[in-house]
Amino acid sequence: MKLSRKTVPLCALVLTLLFAATEFNPISAESRDQLEKTDQLTIAVRRLTESQYRHTIRDVFSPEVEINARFEPEQREGGLLAIGSAMLSLTSSGFEQYFALASSISDQVLGDELRESVMPCIPVAAIDHDCVRQFVSRFGELLFRRPLSAAELDARVATAETGASQAQDFYAGLKLALTSLLVAPEFLFRVETAELSTASAHEYRLNAYSMATRLSFLFWDTTPDKILLDAAASGALYAESGLQSQIARLSESPQMAEGIEAFFVDMMQIDGFENMVKDPAIYPKFNQLVSDSAREQMLLTINDLLITNGGDYRDIFTSNKTFINRALAAVYRVPYTSQEEWAAYEFPEDSERAGLITQIGPMSLWAHPGTSSPTRRGIKIHEIFMCEPTPDPPADVDFSLVQDSTKGTTRGRLLDHMENAGCSSCHGRSDPAGLALEHFDGLGQFRTLENGVFIDVSATLYDGSKFTGAQGLGEFLHDDPRIPSCLVRNVFSYGVAQLPRYEDRDYLQEQTELFANNGYRISTLFEEIASTAEFYHVRIPEGIKANSEVIATTP
Amino acid sequence: MIKSIRPITNFVLLPAILLLTPVSVLASWTRSYVIEWNELAHYYGADTGVVEPGTDCPQGTNPEFNWVEVLINAGYTREEAQWLRNPANPTRSPVHGQNQMAFRGKDRANVYINPESYPDTGLIGVSGNIGEGINLDGNEDTGFVSPTGEAGIDNTFYKTLGCWKTYRGPERLSSGALQFNDGMRNGSWTMVIVVSGEGVDPMNDDNVMVGFYMSPDDMVKGGDGNVVEDYTFRIEPHKKYEGLFPARTENGIIVSTEPVTAMLRDPGYTRDLELQEAQIKLEMKPDGSLRGYVGGYRPWRPVYDGWVNARGPVIEALTWVELPSVYYALKKTADYPAAAAQSDRTHISYALRVEALPAFVVSPDASEVVKKVVSYKDQAPQLTEPSRGLFSRIQIVDGIVIDSRLEHRAGPDAIILPSSNP
Incomplete structure (x- = not known):
């Protein structure tokens, strides 16, 4: 400019x-030297x-x-x-x-x-x-x-x-x-700040305003309001009762919908819609309205299922209750019998849809501009919902067979590709979930044929688990223990803006069990995590010498 | 416990949202479409281009004019004619120079409203024997032969005007078709078609009804710029624009079983496409689309008036035609009622080529998919004013734009040259 x-x-x-x-106070070499002389420590800076x-x-x-x-x-x-x-x-x-x-x-x-x-x-x-x-x-x-x-x-x-x-x-x-x-x-x-605890000159605790900020951005995705800042100023947040009072207030507010929405936009990588392109010759129904609507459909579905109805998180893989508008109805090839801009809709059984991941949004986002991609879909399912990232492919892989979309099915091309031993180790893990979704093309439109050949949607996982089609995959994911544990890990990481440490393993396991005991309700998960000391744990950035052993302070 | 949650978006009113239900099983079959293209069924007999000679028009499209000579022949001096046609002339505006083109009849009468005050300068019609449309009178000995060999195709409108530059060209490429279909596809109007049958096989059913209806919902274009199929359209009950055709299907081709009177939305200047003895011939294609013809006898004078009211001088200048010659040609070739004397034949055989995409058509309140072809005219609001031309925002009188703010206006007594102006 x-x-x-x-x-x-x-x-x-x-x-x-x-x-x-x-x-x-950015963490410079000079300031690091000064840290030993101060009782305030900048421990994180997040844009x-x-x-x-x-x-x-x-x-x-x-x-x-x-x-x-x-x-x-x-x-x-x-x-x-x-x-x-x-x-x-x-x-x-x-x-x-x-x-x-x-x-x-x-x-x-x-x-x-x-x-x-x-x-x-x-x-x-x-x-x-x-x-x-x-x-x-x-x-x-x-x-x-x-x-x-x-x-x-x-x-x-x-x-x-x-x-x-x-x-x-x-x-x-x-x-x-x-x-x-x-x-x-x-x-x-x-700017997150730690300070020496009043209880001990050798312990750091998260500054009360930093606590308030973590809480506010987790629950509301916005700055702390005056009430929360006052609770920080008074020291009420350091007390269990004061903290719980604020958590209850935040979670009971309608604004929590925005906090949960912001979390899922981040976790499900919904920001990817901004850069999504499709080949208009192959997917003529795709336009900006469809893209925007697909994103909105995901958010409306999450909002309705997990917030308005307080549902079981795992049901996002099986519930076919959603919302559509006129543009999405055209892609789903169903009539739009409403005069409202959006209307509630439930996919019928024979649609083969199964939950959020079979909506147009994920199916088009996790695909190529001109074709579906079982590999990409499988990678995203493992990465987003199971916290299992897949390494990038080697630089010298020959993709020519896979990319020729004019012959046979994607499944057939991928199986040929997997004959390469160097590829099969990753594809054997990522592709089965995506192959089960092959009845949805690169825009998420239902199909049973590809290049005139019937599409096989059976899948066998590397551990021997078998299922068929999107509905089989949905049921599998619904019951897979990695799904809730990954969500707990993500909510925690999202709130503290850091990857969990090895030492957090038991804590996350406890939270996962608590999540299950609470019916896999997302709002309760937010409340539980925000109530734990680990959520406010102070980690001194590498390279900074603190003047004492750092100990998390329980509010 | 979350007591209440604000909707994510400000345009979603969850309490107002209706639960949609899938299409219910129908006792009889229904197919529905949106018209994504409709144009005059004018067969193009050349291999390339839009103006080249072909079997339809051996001399190509009607020739362009020297408008200066046209005006001189109408009684203007060469100096006046050159003044009026000079593009650099500041008075050659829609309210003066062009408007004066109207006054070239006898005693400088307005030729648009008094076409017979001007001699017939001739409009070359189609001389080929291939034509598109429908055999309206059942007589195979009259009319054209279709490109597929069907005899008796009645389309005198094409025979009369098929060499006119604006209305000649390959499918989807004549300038007239492009102009109006672009407008339609960009939201000016939408027509939908519903086909319903009582038999078990949609492709062969003796008891079929076809309905043409207006819709308030725009077509939507996809990433390739073409209209997208499978969108949902509500029916908009309309007092005028509706056509219901009893028909049967044979191998997927829908043909009328009895002629009807229909009024459709004209993809042209007239707006009202009134058809007597109207029939259809439409094919349900394997790809789900619908293609074919709507034909009938159309009153020719409103069509002529449509061009006049679209600003006669503009139509003449842009489409290279003298409107009086169009008037004479239509009057001479009108072929309905067949029993009447030529001078009393008010209608001319006509055909519209229709291309439609599969779409969902729902009731006016959008509550359900339309399951049967019925009339919605009873539900339509009264028309508040007669259908008006495309240029309703400006005042057009007798084919020319009137601007009361100007001191000098076109007319029989207008002073043409500036040196003569007071």
Whole structure:
């Protein structure tokens, strides 16, 4: 983005004040040396995801604030964007995007339409010191997810007053202060801090505001609200009763649907729809509307089954209750008998559909642009639902036989391919699940023939398990113990934004058993995990010398 | 315990959502389609291009005119004619220069509404013997022979206008067909077809009904730009546009068992496609699509008026035709009622080529799949105004655009040259 002549000095002013004021403490070699002398330790820095950013702006200011921007690409690690977010920085072009977006948000928030509902006070002059402080203090805390330090607050107040003085306009100055908050690393990144426990000078515990942030983003996918921040400020979160009170409040809120949705978007890699393409000559029904609708169908199904009805998580592999719209009905080749934009629908038995993974979304996402892909489907099922990633193929594999989609069936081509001993070890594990789904083409349309040949959808797993078709696969997955244990692992990893350690094995096993005892209910799983000490466990990043042995503090 | 959950999206109202049910088993069979293309059934007799000579039009399409000479022949001076036709002339606008084209009749009468005030300059018709359509009168000794050898094809509309540039060309390639089908496919209107039968074999059933209905739902295009099949369309009850055809099927071909009067949505300027003695001949193709003809005797004067009301000067200039010659040609070739004198024949045999894709057609309230062909006219709201031309947003009077803001207007007494303007 090219900065305008007007923007450059504004940007320079804001940035100068911003960095002069910030207490942001990236883990540099210099700071590491200082750690032994401090009682505050930055243990993780995670960049906000796009949905977290959007939800935060909506909740802090107003749903009416429009956010028109292209966000920096995210990165998936260990199967989750949440883990990847702890490894992301900000490019210069990305910062320009954030800066432009911050200016846009400031203009809207303090513009004529929203100003009245947002402002905590009415300025009495172009320079109104008290009113500026009230505004910066209130919204700084919500955006930084902790109270501003005196230096941070003073810097923004000075920025606002300088701007107001030059423009002789209170709100012109305040916009600069708000913009500086919105481009601050403390807002764009979730900075997690550990502190020395009050109980022991040799123990670190997660800072209460960092606890609140973990809770809020897990349950609501947004910044902590004032109540949660107050609980952090008062120390209530350190007490069992205070923590449970907040968990109960968060889980009973309608906003939990967004938290669970955000988790499944991450875990199921639903973000992949943004880049999905299909060959229009092979799949003429595919267009952007179908792509968007397929994504929405997955979310509606999850929402209805797991949240609204509090269902058994494993039923996502067998339940055929879903929602369709006119575009999806055409791809499923069923009539759309509703005048609403979306309508509840249950696939009939003879549709061979079996749960979420046989919907258009996964079937088209886990396929090639012009063909289905049993291998890709199998890999994704193992990776997403069983936490079993598959290594990349060797660089010298001859794919020509597999890629000739004009002859025979994909199954036949894959079996030929698997005659290569170097390929069979992985394909023997990944492909059977995908082969069972071959009655759905690369767009998820039902078929029984490929190139005029009947498609065999029987499958035999490497452990000898046998099933037939999507419904057989659905039942198999429903009852496979790896399914709930993987979900527990993912919820935990998503919440703490880290891969589980070896030492967490027993903990995860206990949580999996608890998950089963609670009827595999996802909301209960969130509550249980958020109630455990492991969720707030402090891990000192490699290379940082702490001044004592690090011990997790039980809230 | 979660007490209530906000819907994920703001456009989903879960309490209002209806539970859909799969298609119920039908006592008789039903097939349904959406018309994705319909155009005049004009056989193209050349091998390539759209204007080349062929068996239909040995001289190719009707020749282009020298409009300056046309105006001179109508009584304008060469200077006036050149002024009116000069593209650089600022007064050659739809409200002045072009409009003056209308006033070339006797005593500068408006030729569009008084075509007989202008001599018949001749419109070359089709001279080949191959034509498409339906044998409307059952007489195999009259009419064209179809491309597949069927004799007696009645399509005098094609014989009369088939060499007109706008309406000549290979299937889907004439400019007239492209213009209106593009509009239809982009949402201007939608017609659906429902076929239902009482027998056990849809391909051979003596008791079939075919219904043509309007739909409020747009067609949807896929990634390749073509209309996508299998979408769902509601029936929109309409007081005028509906056609119900008793028929039978034989080896998958649907043919009328008795002629009817039908009014369909015209893929042309007239909008009203009224057909007397209307019949159908449609094939249910193995790929699920439907293709064939709707034919009948069509009143020719509304068709002529359609071109006039689409702005006569524009039609003439863009399609290379003199509208009075079209008028004379239609009047001379009209063939219905057959028993009437030629001057009293108000209708002309006509055929529309229809291509339709498989689609789901549901009741007007979308509550169920249509299971039987019936009339929905009783459910239709009253028409609030007569069907109007395509250009209802501008004022067209007698074939020309009227702009009351202008001081100088076209007309019999208009001063043409600027030096003569006050």
